[in-house]
Amino acid sequence: MDKALQFVSIPPDLWTLIFTWANLLILFLLVKKLLFKPIMNIIKQREDEVGKMYEDAQTASDHAKAMETEYTEKLANAKTQAESIVADAVQNAQARADQIVSDSQAQAASMIEGAQARIAREQKAAVEEAKGEICSMAVLMASKVIEKDLDAAAQSALIEKCMDEMGDTL
Amino acid sequence: MNISVSGPKILFEWGSFHITETVVNGWIIMAVIVLLCIWLTHGLKLRNPSKKQIVAEKLVMMATNMVRDTMGEKYIGFAPYIGTLFAFSVLGSLSSLLGMRPMTGDLNTTLGWALVTFVLVQGNNIRINGLGGWLKSFVQPVAVMLPMNIIGEIANPISMAFRHFGNIASGIVISTLIYSALGALSSTILSFIPVEFINSIPILQVGLPAMLSIYFDLFTGFLQAYIFCMLTMSFVSGVE
Amino acid sequence: MERAIILAASAIGAGLAMIAGIGPGIGQGYAAGKGAEAVGRQPEAKGDIMSTMLLGCAVAESTGIYGLVVAMILLFANPLINLL
Numbered sequence: 001m002d003k004a005l006q007f008v009s010i011p012p013d014l015w016t017l018i019f020t021w022a023n024l025l026i027l028f029l030l031v032k033k034l035l036f037k038p039i040m041n042i043i044k045q046r047e048d049e050v051g052k053m054y055e056d057a058q059t060a061s062d063h064a065k066a067m068e069t070e071y072t073e074k075l076a077n078a079k080t081q082a083e084s085i086v087a088d089a090v091q092n093a094q095a096r097a098d099q100i101v102s103d104s105q106a107q108a109a110s111m112i113e114g115a116q117a118r119i120a121r122e123q124k125a126a127v128e129e130a131k132g133e134i135c136s137m138a139v140l141m142a143s144k145v146i147e148k149d150l151d152a153a154a155q156s157a158l159i160e161k162c163m164d165e166m167g168d169t170l
Numbered sequence: 171m172n173i174s175v176s177g178p179k180i181l182f183e184w185g186s187f188h189i190t191e192t193v194v195n196g197w198i199i200m201a202v203i204v205l206l207c208i209w210l211t212h213g214l215k216l217r218n219p220s221k222k223q224i225v226a227e228k229l230v231m232m233a234t235n236m237v238r239d240t241m242g243e244k245y246i247g248f249a250p251y252i253g254t255l256f257a258f259s260v261l262g263s264l265s266s267l268l269g270m271r272p273m274t275g276d277l278n279t280t281l282g283w284a285l286v287t288f289v290l291v292q293g294n295n296i297r298i299n300g301l302g303g304w305l306k307s308f309v310q311p312v313a314v315m316l317p318m319n320i321i322g323e324i325a326n327p328i329s330m331a332f333r334h335f336g337n338i339a340s341g342i343v344i345s346t347l348i349y350s351a352l353g354a355l356s357s358t359i360l361s362f363i364p365v366e367f368i369n370s371i372p373i374l375q376v377g378l379p380a381m382l383s384i385y386f387d388l389f390t391g392f393l394q395a396y397i398f399c400m401l402t403m404s405f406v407s408g409v410e
Numbered sequence: 411m412e413r414a415i416i417l418a419a420s421a422i423g424a425g426l427a428m429i430a431g432i433g434p435g436i437g438q439g440y441a442a443g444k445g446a447e448a449v450g451r452q453p454e455a456k457g458d459i460m461s462t463m464l465l466g467c468a469v470a471e472s473t474g475i476y477g478l479v480v481a482m483i484l485l486f487a488n489p490l491i492n493l494l
Contacts, residue, residue, distance in 0.1 A: 005177035005190055005276075007339070007486035008479060013278050015186075016178075019193040020282030027200050027258060032250035034207040039230040042214050049216065175486055329472055336475035339482060397468045 135159055173350045175343055178276050192276040199261045199273065203254075229253070240400065241407035248406065255283065256399045263338055263391025266345070267383060274394070275338040277331065284327035284334075287402045291326070295409045330401055334394045341386035349379050416490050424484040430477025437470040 005013055139159060178191040210226035219227070233253035238246055262273035273279050296304045308319045356374040445463035449456050483489065 003180045003183070005180065005278075007175055007177045008335075008483045009177060009277050010483065010487065010489070012281050013190070015188055016190050016192055016276065016278035017282045017285075019189070019196070020279050021286065023193070023196045023200060024254070024258065024283065024286065027203060028251055028254045030200075030204050031207055031254045031257070034204065035211060035226065036230055036233075036250045036253070038211045038214055039227055040234075042216060043227060043231075045216055177487075329476075332479050333468075333472050333475050336479045336482075337471075340475075340478055343482065393464060393468050397465060400465060401469075 131163060135163055138162055173346065175346050178271055190276070190278075191271050192273050192279055195265055195270050195273045196258075196262070196279070198270070199258065199265060202261065203257055236399075237403060240403040245403075245407050248403070252399050252403060255402065256395050259283075259334070259395035259398055260391055263387055263395065266338075266341070266387045267380075272338050272342065272387070272391075274334055274391075275342045277335045277339075280334040280398075281327070281331040283398065284331040287330065287405060288323075288327040290402070291405045291409060292323075294406050298409055326405060330398060334398050337390045337394045338387075341383070341390055344386060345379060345383055348382055349375060352378060412494055413491065416488075416494070420484040420488050420490060424481035427477045427481040427484065430480075431474045434471045434474035438467045441466050441470065 182189040234249045237249040266272040352374040
């Protein structure tokens with residue numbers, strides 16, 4: 001049979017005790033270095049990263065909010081601008097329409113005036129012509145009636161008189 | 171029939187120096203634990219951790235959380251020691267499933283660990299209360315209590331050592347007894363076969379002891395490791 | 411002759427030492443009963459109750475284990491035989 005320690009080793013075996021302590025110490029150092037350090041390291045890194053991501057998300061959200069307000073403002077500005085543009089255009093168009101209307105009215109008025117003037121002139125001319133014709137006809141009729149030559153001066157005085165009488169009637 | 175339950179064998183001897191089975195088994199378990207650590211922490215990634223990394227992180231967090239819950243935040247540095255102790259103790263007890271002599275079934279191992287706890291407790295006491303305070307704590311509340319206090323302090327590691335050792339050793343004794351009883355039983359059953367070779371085959375020794383050792387080794391091994399770590403933690407952090 | 415007496419006395423002593431097993435048996439049974447009561451009253455806390463009970467049982471087992479160790483010392487590592 002091999003040599004063996006007692007089943008319940010009392011008193012304790014010194015060498016085994018020393019080896020137990022050495023083993024425990026070495027294993028403790030190795031486990032700490034090989035397992036706990038890298039794992040705690042990576043957990044810490046992950047926590048840092050999550051914190052950073054959270055921060056980034058926060059700043060991004062803030063940024064987005066700022067952008068939103070900016071755009072809302074811009075949109076509102078654009079709206080008012082568009083409204084003012086439309087209002088200007090309407091005003092311009094109105095003014096232009098008014099002008100066109102007034103122009104055309106003026107033109108029409110002047111045309112009417114011109115037409116009336118022309119009508120009057122023509123009427124006058126016609127009256128003059130009619131007067132002349134009537135005069136010559138009257139002269140002719142008179143000369144035929146009286147069969148008497150009048151001198152030119154008396155004739156024209158007579159014509160004038162006749163004319164005036166006619167003109168008054170006309 | 172001769173049943174013998176022996177202590178750890180002496181594998182190497184040189185003068186008074188000797189290395190026992192316990193120590194060699196301890197080295198094997200240490201190698202297993204260290205290789206496991208290296209394998210688990212190989213290729214750690216910050217994102218999309220692999221399954222083994224999740225397991226490793228879970229183990230570390232379990233040890234850390236246990237220490238934090240039991241000892242508080244200021245003793246969090248004890249987590250690697252407690253984790254090491256737990257793993258060493260569990261694997262040391264479970265090694266009997268592979269036919270090795272359980273490391274914790276040797277009083278020297280558990281006594282060594284219990285003495286480490288004792289030193290940690292007294293060291294923590296000195297660190298907190300100072301040398302004078304530590305010495306004074308032995309004559310509290312009255313000077314007559316001095317021997318009682320000393321015995322009380324010394325009883326802790328001895329009780330821890332014997333508790334762990336006794337549980338595992340009783341497992342060894344019971345396994346040995348059942349093993350030899352099954353051997354005797356199977357040779358009785360097979361004795362109607364006149365051939366010497368066949369009726370010496372211990373058929374009942376196959377499988378059946380393994381079932382029993384699942385209770386005696388697995389359950390007891392885990393429970394005692396847990397209790398040893400728990401007591402270490404509460405003794406160390408219980409110093410006022 | 412003296413050796414035989416010592417061996418016989420050791421065997422008897424080991425048997426007597428194992429009477430210590432009664433205490434933990436009663437204690438653990440009581441603890442387990444209380445544990446069952448607690449689980450019945452508060453089934454959601456089963457895990458906590460279980461671990462606390464196991465811890466308490468294992469600590470209560472100490473005295474029985476001491477008896478066992480004494481018995482094992484008497485049987486396997488008898489210190490008395492060397493006193494002859």
